[in-house]
Amino acid sequence: MDCRLDGQVAIVTGASSGIGQAVARGLAQAGAAVVVNYNSHAEPADALVAEIAASGGEAIAFGADVSDEEAVGRLFAETVARFGAVDIVVANSGMQKDAPTAEMSLADWKRVLDVNLTGQFLCARAAIRQFAAQGDRGVSRAAGKILHMSSVHDVIPWAGHVNYAASKGGIAMLMRTLAQEVGPRRIRVNAISPGAIATNINREQTQGAPGEKLLELIPYKRIGAAVDIANAAVFLLSDMADYITGATLYVDGGMTLYPGFEDNG
Numbered sequence: 015m016d017c018r019l020d021g022q023v024a025i026v027t028g029a030s031s032g033i034g035q036a037v038a039r040g041l042a043q044a045g046a047a048v049v050v051n052y053n054s055h056a057e058p059a060d061a062l063v064a065e066i067a068a069s070g071g072e073a074i075a076f077g078a079d080v081s082d083e084e085a086v087g088r089l090f091a092e093t094v095a096r097f098g099a100v101d102i103v104v105a106n107s108g109m110q111k112d113a114p115t116a117e118m119s120l121a122d123w124k125r126v127l128d129v130n131l132t133g134q135f136l137c138a139r140a141a142i143r144q145f146a147a148q149g150d151r152g153v154s155r156a157a158g159k160i161l162h163m164s165s166v167h168d169v170i171p172w173a174g175h176v177n178y179a180a181s182k183g184g185i186a187m188l189m190r191t192l193a194q195e196v197g198p199r200r201i202r203v204n205a206i207s208p209g210a211i212a213t214n215i216n217r218e219q220t221q222g223a224p225g226e227k228l229l230e231l232i233p234y235k236r237i238g239a240a241v242d243i244a245n246a247a248v249f250l251l252s253d254m255a256d257y258i259t260g261a262t263l264y265v266d267g268g269m270t271l272y273p274g275f276e277d278n279g
């Protein structure tokens with residue numbers, strides 16, 4: 015058995031850049047037909063679809079704001095119309111709107127919670143409904159798989175990012191509760207918590223001198239690449255991980271290992 019996803023249909027939200035883009039590419043390389051969801055940037059999503067098609071895979075791009083219930087409905091309806099089913103959902107869309115708490119607007123608090131947490135709920139709910147409607151397709155040992163993209167900030171508090179950290183903390187219990195609830199239907203639900211992965215979201219933090227400083231927080235002494243997360247996603251979604259549900263896989267070079275104690279504290 016290996017990490018293949020042939021014959022399976024995957025939706026990846028927020029797949030026009032960063033981690034989502036790498037995950038969509040990875041799932042396509044593993045044999046899945048992929049729906050590349052984006053919110054506002056159609057061009058990179060279309061480019062990824064073209065790249066996947068050029069290497070013999072199947073993909074479409076579909077624009078939808080994951081915090082909008084109707085848009086999520088359209089995303090799933092289009093996927094079923096084009097590919098006949100949904101086997102895998104990667105709820106990846108996420109954003110930061112950082113500010114010290116005293117200066118954070120209610121609008122920025124709400125927007126981050128809406129996209130990062132409510133968006134993941136809406137996608138997971140749509141997935142569970144679709145898995146029930148289509149029944150066992152026989153393409154995987156599980157009857158459906160949901161993967162939530164979280165962050166090391168589901169356990170590491172992050173001053174100046176209270177909306178983001180709260181959303182990621184929320185994902186941890188969303189994921190575990192769902193895993194408990196739908197396990198009897200053979201649906202697996204897991205999370206990946208990336209550490210510092212170089213993408214647009216943290217460009218200023220990961221490059222140059224700030225990037226060097228960041229290594230102090232990473233025992234493995236390298237900033238992650240989006241493909242590190244894609245590799246973990248392919249594994250968790252494949253039958254190699256069929257007995258894994260309700261788990262969070264930290265892909266963080268050890269960032270969650272209290273690096274301040276590296277030299278005896």
Ligand code: BGC
Pocket residue numbers: 110164165166167208209210211215216219
């Ligand atoms: C954030 C990044 C940050 C990383 C480690 C991620 O969840 O989106 O901006 O670099 O956590 O702090």
